[in-house]
Amino acid sequence: MAVKHTGKPVSVNPLTVGPSLGGVLAVQGCYRGIALLHGSQGCAAFSKSLLTRHFRDTIAVQTSALQEMDVIFDADRNLEEALNVVIAKHQPDLIAVIGTELTDVSGTDYTAFVKKYMRERALRDLLLVPVALPDFGGSLEAGYAAVVEGIIDGIIQGEGGKTAGKPIAGQINLIPGSCLTPGDVMELKEIISDFGFEVITVPDLSTSLSGHLLTGFSPLSRGGAPLVSLKQMLRSRYTIAMGASMERSARRLQNAAGIPYKVFTGMHGLGAADELLTFLQQLSGVPVPLRYRWQRENLLDSMLDAHFHYAGASAVIALEPDHVLSMANWLGEMGVTIKGLVAPCETPLLRESERTVWVGDIDDAEELGRGADIWIGNGHGKKAAKRAGAAYLPAGFPVSDELGSYMTVSVGYRGAMELVNKVGNLLIRREEARHEGRFCQR
Structure with missing residues (x-):
């Protein structure tokens, strides 16, 4: 259909999670890696706090600790000192230098500085990746994707754009x-x-x-x-x-x-x-293993068992762009009516989608989702879901008030069955609560 913007002058209960945080998240998936946020200490503290609360584990983040005078006179000096300390003290295999809104608004060309730093020191066995991720553009998904792309570019450049040997068929x-x-x-x-x-x-x-x-x-x-x-x-x-x-x-x-x-x-x-x-x-050229044939049968049986509870249900989803459309497609398989889809930013996928997606905040999701049966979104939307009268399914980032959210499985046949049963149980509980007051009590 179309991507629509609410046009509000301010964001109320923001859905957006900064792209620099997404970049830090991507670095966690590389062994002996560290993210160095080129900005103020608050930028690093915010990312570290949210990630630690979500994953309930320590998150590796460093910062160049810029202050006002540093930005005015020489931000590169702070970055050079930070790189020197991190390399000398920790010997990482990968450093992602992630720019923030402070450095990008000031016009600091830290990307050129990082390239000069690598060239002058002839660093080996270290992948140093500069990525500009100001918080005024994109969201967590965009920052994550940009850092992954930067890492792959760094690998390609480090190998001279050539493959290191023959392709491996398997x-x-x-x-x-x-x-x-x-x-x-x-x-x-x-x-x-x-x-x-x-x-x-x-x-x-x-x-x-x-x-x-x-x-x-x-x-x-x-x-x-x-x-x-x-x-x-x-x-x-x-x-x-x-x-x-x-x-x-x-x-x-x-x-x-x-x-x-x-x-x-x-x-x-x-x-x-x-x-x-x-x-x-x-x-x-290998047949689908028997375990997945059984998992598919289990999923179909779960969908059949649950379809009575899904019948006539409606939902609102507030998630990152890739996530919001993928979840909407799954709910469509269960016959759920979509009352509203809200994403924090516009992407090519949303523009090409046949569904109507609003670029907005949790307040917009609450307006669109009034009377919905299901609310799917991150932990910041939990209270809004309650006000909208919807059963709440935590998904995305961050989810800080539930144990094990980071280890839930929602992909494959097994993950799809988990989703069907989770949401089905939420609908059952919601229906029970709705009729609870009608029962005679002694």
Whole structure:
């Protein structure tokens, strides 16, 4: 249909999560990596606080700690000092220098400085990636995608734009979108592996933010894809991108190394799982493993059991662009009427969609969703869902008041069944609460 803007002069209860935070999230999926926010200390503290509350784990973030006089006279000096300290003290394998609104508004050309810094020091065994992510444009999804693209560009440039050896027939690149949890990424890796492929995932949050117990403390990310694996991406047979926002990264690999790619814009529900497994079957020439045939049967049975409770239900969804459309498609499979779709920013995927999507805030979702049965969104919309009278399903980022949200699985047949049952149970509880006052009480 169309992308619509509310035209309000201010944002009420914002849905937008800053792109710099999305960039920090992407770095967590690279082993021994660290994000260096080139800006004030508050920018780094805000990102670190939200990520720590969501994942309930320590998050590696550094900052150049700019103040007013630094920006006026020489912001590069702070950045140089920060880089020197981080490299000398921690010896990271990857540093993403993420610009903030402070440096971008001031016109500081830190990208050129970072390139000069790398050239003068001839850094080896270190990937240094500058990315401009001011908070006045885009959202978490955009920042995450930009950093992933920057990492891939850095790998390509480091290898001179050439593949390091012959292509590996059984190797697949997986580029998961920002809306996928570590649990989702692990599920996708297992599905692809079951067709006989070796999977290189970037960023790989499933081994860094999955809640594993490790002794001691490290200022660097303690899981994710190591640098040597990132370099091996250039030898893969195929690239699978989960989410339209990751297409640019997949295209970079195709342009540099001739690796074909497939983008899955739908990630949730029966149709999306069918599309993924059919593609893997055709690519590998291997029949779909029996476990997934059983999982599909389980999903169909769950959909049949739940359809009485979904009948006549309506929903409002407030999530990042890739996520909002994918969830809307899944609810469409269950016959749910969509009362409103709200995203924090406009993207090519939204412009090409047949659905009407509003670019706005949680206040807009509350207006669109009055009387809706289901509200799907991040933790900031929980109270709005209650005011709208809708059953609330936490999704996206951040979700800080529920345990295990970062390990939920919503992709594949197993994930789709979890979604069907979760929302179905919410609808049952909502219906019970609605009729509770009608029962005679002694």
